[in-house]
Every structure is written in C-alpha cells, then in structure tokens.
Amino acid sequence: MPEKNRWVRLDNASNIFLAARNDTDTKVFRLSARVAGPVKPAVLQKALDKTFEQYVLYHSVLRRGIFWYYLEQSELKPKVQLETAPPCAQIYHYDRRELLFRVLYHADRIHLEVFHALSDGTGAMGFFQDLLTEYLSLRYPEVYGNVDSLDSERLQKQMEDSFAHYFRKTRQLNFAEAAQSSLQTVTKVGKKAAHWFKSTYSPVPVGRKKNVYRVRGEKTPDNRMHAIELEMPVKEVLALSRKEKVSLTIYLTALFVEATQQTAPPSATPRTITVSVPVNLRQFFPSRTSRNFFSTTHLAYTYGEKKDTLSHVCQTFQDQLQRQISPDSLETRLNRLISYELNPLARIVIRPLKDVLLKVINYFNNRNTSLAMSNLGRVELPQPVDGYVEQVYFQTAAVRPQFCMISHGEHLTVTFTSPFVETAIQQRFVRMLTERGVSVTVAANKVTEEELEGKR
Template structure:
C-alpha cells in the first residue's frame, strides 16, 4: 500500500487552530533540568535519532479548502538556544514549519509543541525518548550492555477515536481511515438509545471571569513552585480526595478570595483535561483527550471550607468521567464534524464558527488546571536529570502539575501581570507546613531593569 503523505486533523485540533491568539498561542512546553550544562551537538544528534522514529512529528500544517491537514515533510529539526519568550507561536499559516521546537539554555532542555499536533502525553513520550537518547550519547557508560535503544510501543498516526467509536469491529488498516467517524455520525440519531442515561452538567450563572493587565509582549507570567509530593499527598488523603481535586479546591478558594467586589453568588469553574488513554487503552501519539468542567458556587452570606468544595467537585468529576458521559461529549464533536451542512462549508467560515464556539465556551470558564501525574525516566537516565516540569500558554490563569522523583511541580501560567491568585494559593499550602521553593519570571520593563 502506498504511503499516505497527509493526515486530516480531528475536531479538537481544528479548534486549536481557530482559537489561537497572540496571547494564547496553543503552545505548551516541557523542561528537563539536567545535572550539567547542555551540549548542543549531542542534543542535535539525539533529536535526529528520535525524530526519525516519530512520523507524526514529521509534518507541517496545511490549509485545505474545507479543513486543515498535516502534510509529511522532509524538513530536519535543529536545536536552538533560547532567545524568545516561552511558548511563542509555532504555527504561521504562510510558512511550512515543523510544529515543535527543541530549545536549550544552560542546564535546561525544552520542547515546545503546537497543541494541534499532539497532546501532553504524546509530547512527553517524544521528550522522554529525547532525554534518554541525549543521556546515552553523553554518558554511554551508564547504559552498560543496554546501549541499544528499545523502541517505544506507540502508534503515531492512529486516530484512537476510530478504534472506540465505530459501529462494527473491522481489521484496522495501516493507513488511518475516517469511516468510523462517518458511522458515528449516522448513529447520532439513536444516541439516546445507545447510551446509558446521563444527567447533563449543570449550567451555572454568575460564572466569575478573571481580569487583569495583559503582559506587554504577551509572554506568560510563570511561577514555578516545587515541594515534596509526599507532603501534598498526605494533605489530599486527609480530605479524602485525589491530589488533583485537592489542589483544584485550593485554586478555587484562591480565585474567590481575590475577587474585590463579591456578588451574592459567585461561581468559580475550573477546566480540567481528561486523558482518554486511561479509559480507552491507546498508544496513539495524536490528540486523545477530553475536557470537563468543575464548579463551585460561593455565597456571600455563607461560610465555605475546603472539605465541602473537595466533596462537591469529587462528585462532579466521578459523574463526568463515566463512559456514557465521555461518549456523549465525543459523539457530539464527531457529529458536528461530519454534519452534511458543515462538510461543504469553506474552511475560513468554519474557522469563524469555531472561534465563536471557543469564545462562547471561555465565558463559562474561570481558570484551568492540568495534571500529567508522575513522570519518570529509565533508571540509568534519572541521575542526570534533576527535574521535569511543564506549562502552557493560556488565555486565563492556569496551573500545571506533575511529579518527578520525590518532587511535586506546580507551574502557574497567566496572561496577566498580577499574581494575587497565585500568591493566595502558595500561602495556603505554606500555612499547611509545606517547604516550598519558588521561581518567578519577569514580564514588565520595570522587572527587567
């Protein structure tokens, strides 16, 4: 079978393209804090070696008449010293550029990725392989007899929605097919019969929206917080919720307490991505996630406590990650993409519609968070990597969480200069007795002087 040199984007990727702005570039970054200064030559060799094994990354973005699509390219990526602000735009419609970049600065190695290419899991697989190969080149003695690379189990171009949302199980072809999406659309008329009863998510009024002063050159305000993961886990267990929900509850409280003019009721919502690979086993490198919204309504004349907030959002999350809830949300996206009226609409018009959808959705979201969980490297690599963390460009305040070894990394990003919400969050955890290390970037002319 002749190799297919293009891949059509899924619905989520099209939204990233339509919704990107100068502030929210839809770019995210992973950083490895190495134990020694980075050697650019070794990093370049490692990049070429790993890049060869990831066909998805060997693509540029193209604009078709009706949709965007990825087109295979022979371009070779080159490592770059860090000279631009973090998460600077990667995709430009008038250039055929790779959709990721590898950057280095002193002892740090970064990878920045345009979200339309892949999600955090897919990018992390690439980054883990890159750091492993770099360490192999720099310290071959650490690998001993295990000097040969073990290929990662993955499927670069597979669209995992095809596997889980098709009417009949068929033998999967080597080239991704769009037929299951067609079938899913045809089944949409009977969606109520095929799914278990699902109660729609509550529609909230008075959703608070954070406002502030946009940074002068649109670089994100970044606050890196590091503490011991065992200490935060102990606090979350005390409240009988996961670490994700415990930190989310603190963020909600921090947002509410930062509101200067409180209403009778203020609803704080948090957008949380859900990695679908934990519910639908998949080795796809492509985007395979959904999002859900947690909410809590604060009342001006009623006291609140973290226990009540934790229990409320715990109930919400358990409902939203049920298979019937996930399937209903995803089939709606698929139905939109394959609606006959939508398919014949020209791409610029679709861009405007998706941009409007994004703006409308954003009105319901106060802040956001993302948790990639525990990140790890091969045993022989870890001594040469002190820490790994990640963050993303944002349209609203957000924090990203991951652990590495015994460290818990919480990275706040915001399009605003102000840091009141983040300060309240940090003070809360500090008051619980945590030992916290902080690093804050500079965003204003006064701070750089």
C-alpha cells in the same frame, strides 16, 4: 520505523486549536527537564536527529484545505536552539511551512515545545522521554553505554486517530439520519448552525445562568506568559489530599479556586468559579497514539450558597468529576464530537466558515471559564537515565490563570501561567500550602517593562 503517510486529516480535538489561537494564547505547551550538567548542544542535536527519525508524526507540517486542515509529511529537519524567546511562543504560522515543535536548551534545561494541534501533553511525553534518554546516553557514555529504550508499540501506533478508532466505528449515524439532522440544523440558518457547533464543541453547558467569575488584570506588555514555578515534596501534598479523601488533582484544583475566591473583589451575589480540566482518555481506552486523545471537563463551585470550606469545594469537585468521566458521560460527549465530523453539513461548510464558528464558540467558552489546570501525572525514565534527570516541568500558554502539574521522583512541580502581570492568586495559593506545612520553592520569569530592563 512506521511507514510515512503523505497526509492525514486533523483529529477532532485539534480543530478548535487552530481557530482559537492568538498572540496571547498560542496553543503551545512546554515540557522541560533539568538535567545533570550543562546541556551540550551538539550532543542534544545528535539525540534529536535519532529521536526525530523514529517519530513520523513530528515530520508533519500543517496545511489548509478547502474544507479541513490536515497534516502533511515534510522533509524539514529540526535544529536545537538556544532559548531566547519567551516560553510557549508562536509555533504555527499559516503562511510558513514549519515543523510543529521545537527543541530548546538553556544552562542545564532541555525544553520541548509543541503546537497543541499536533499532540497533547501525554502524547508528546513519549517523544520527550526518548529524547532525554538518547541525550543522556550520549552525554554520559561511560555510564550508560548504548541505551535503547524506544517503545516499539508506541512508535507503531503514533499516527492513530484514536477518536475515530474508538468511536466512529460503533456510533456512526447512517446518512439519512445525519442528513435529517443537517436539515434541522439549517432551518434557522446561522442561529441553528452556531448552536449545533456550540453543543458539539463546548464543554460548558449551553445556557449557563450562573454568575461566572472572570479573572481580570493588566496584560503583560509583549503578550508573554507570566510563568511561576513551584517545586515541593510530592509526599507532603499527597498527605493533604488524602486527608480530604480526594485525588491530588482535585485537591490542588480546589486550592486554586479557594485562592481565587479569597483574592477576588467582594461580590454581593453568589459567584461561580469554573475550572477547565482535561482528561487523558488513554486511562479508559488502550491507546498508544502520540496525537491528541483527551476530553475536557468543567468543574464549578458557587460561593455564597452553602458553608464554603476547602473540604466542601474538594468534595463538590470530586463528585462532579466522577460524573463527567463515567462511561456513559464520556461516550455521549465523544460520540457527539465524532458526529460533527460525519455530519453532511459540516462536510460541505468551507474551512474559513468553520473557523469563524469555532472562534465564536471559543469566545463564549472563555466567558464561562474562570481558570484552567492540567496534570500530566508521574513521569519515570529508564534507569540509569532517570537518576540524571533532576526535575521535570510542564506549562502551557494561557488566556486565563492556569496551572500545570507534573511529578518526578520525590518532587512535584506546579507551574502557573497567566497573561496578567498580577500574582495575587498565585501568592495566596503558595501561602495556603505553606500554612499547611508544605515546603515550596518559587521561581518566576520577568514580565514587566521594569523587570525586563533590569530595574527590578
């Protein structure tokens, strides 16, 4: 087991989550699995105890310093809980010492919910896979015996700050250059400082002049996420994406945008729909960290300028994504992120002021972002455990309509989350799939007052 560090500063990607979270967008995501048989809470607790012992990162609580947030190791122990609250409810409260994750169960489902400042989806998946493996080996000992599939390299590298490891060493500004940059930044004080922070943290091009469409609707009465789960055969959707010669991610993102355009009010002027798409940097760098290590790209399509077809949207997004994940583009964006940490001005600005600046940036980012999506790819567990996991799911809190996708075996799940009661976009998305021959199973949670009271 890795040696415990008393405290570590948050990685760069995590700072925005602290500033941007609110009652609606809690910055919490959920990984779920439907397993064979009803969940046994005592067995799940035993599995959690063993898995938790191996993951030092998950022992952390979040603390607030004068200049930075940081993670501090604690002696708190997690307890499995019956699911009673809405999905992705608040985890971090600044006035409490709490672990930054929770393990829930209900019927035949096991859930892991994580505050995004602790880890990203790929990083948390390692913990979740080990938890499921341990639970199922204990639940069915006559089948599994003693399964030990812990990834020793992942455990050793779990605390690594991969942003610093892969970028800070090669791209540090010398202090004179950084100081000069800081002086230039404060020349016009607030305006310049805000612009500098924005250019560092905002993936949306500064000064966008397009008419970016913003989805509006009636908020759910108690701020719970409106979650809609879709299950479908992955091969059927892959066949559609291959027909368009694009990836599964691009195809479903384009379908999402098309569904949004078709259900939006008519517009007299060209309308741009933008989508936030996170990119797992472990695809490009040999990192095994369990902490955040991703970059965010933005795809945009303007309707009313060309022949608007699904094929054209697919090809536009494919070209945009390839440009944004090119080595030069990634290096430029991530070195800019690291330069924020190294900049002398950023070092001396107190944390509350950093939070204010990042809140402002997040506000403008939200205004320039119509939709969001995330893809965790294909999940596999060691045999024979994999055969006892029937399906996996992935969802996240959302400030706008969003979908998360993940596949396991022959199945693909797409989970929509939204702060709104309305479901026109999601319904159109499903209809577009079924019209193309895809078999889709739909399930949704209750969000309106009538549904929660059992009147509907």
